[in-house]
Amino acid sequence: MLESFKEIEVVCPTCGETKSINIPESLFSQKKFGTIKIQVPVNAVCPKHQFIVFLDTKGMVRGYEKIDIAMLVTPAETKKEAAGILTLRKLIQLFGTYGILSLMHAKIFNYPSYIIKDEAFEPTEELLNLISNRIxxxxxxxxxxxxxxxxxxxxxxxxxxxxxxxxxxxxxxxLQTPWKEKLKFEEEIVKRALEIINEEDQLLLLQQRIAIFIKEAEQAKDILENVNEIYEEDLIEQVSREVLMPRMNQNRLILIKEFIKHNFSQKLVSRIKSRVDEFLSSL
Ligand SMILES: [Zn+2]
Structure with a gap:
């Protein structure tokens, strides 16, 4: 049976370029996963930008997310890729940019990842786990x-x-992401990594940036273990001072809370108090 398609009008969230894309009807007959994120690569809708479309089970557009990564178009496969090594570029080809950001997020924050494979899919489970552990x-x-x-x-x-x-x-x-936070941290480090030509150095940069983040999270955990409660601002200041890094922003704190929740305990996270929340609940 030939697959039927539904035409959906999609708008680039960065510049407003509009185009219709065809989505298989079968995607909407499933009610299981609710909103599905469709990766729209450069040139599918907009010649300049890639992004994500959120589609509900009726095929209605529920939202967009920008991906601020310009993929370098490398014409031929590199020597390493020819030797069967999965480079960052190759991984992005396999899963899409947002797919890679999602897989990284899942690994860092300790969620399992399931990948539906077809016959043409080459990497083994063992190899993918090996690479993902290395970050x-x-x-x-x-x-x-x-x-x-x-x-x-x-x-x-x-x-x-x-x-x-x-x-x-x-x-x-x-089809499914178990988190609410945006993947800005992963986007930032993959963007930096892609600016590097040497493929091993790309991995090294990812490892280093993730290690710095985890060090901050561990520092926050140590502080939380020794207090009954602490204000967000005080925690941010103490962590930044201990790890000798510039003062972290609110988004980083959200990620640190997630990391502590998934790798250590939710109880520790509940010790963090917010002055804004206190103010709002006093009104
Ligand atoms: Zn655009």
């Missing part, structure tokens, strides 16, 4: 969290763990 500091490595699924019928997919990332490697659609 973390050594003591956080070890356990595998990426699983390949053979089942491509969305309504038949059963995930062992519900709070998981789910990506379809064929369409690069993101």
């Amino acid at each position: 973390l500091p050594e003591k956080y490595r070890g356990h595998n969290s990426i699983y390949l699924l053979e089942e491509s019928n969305y309504s038949k997919i059963k995930l062992k763990e519900k709070k998981a990332l789910l990506i379809d490697s064929l369409t690069k659609n993101i």
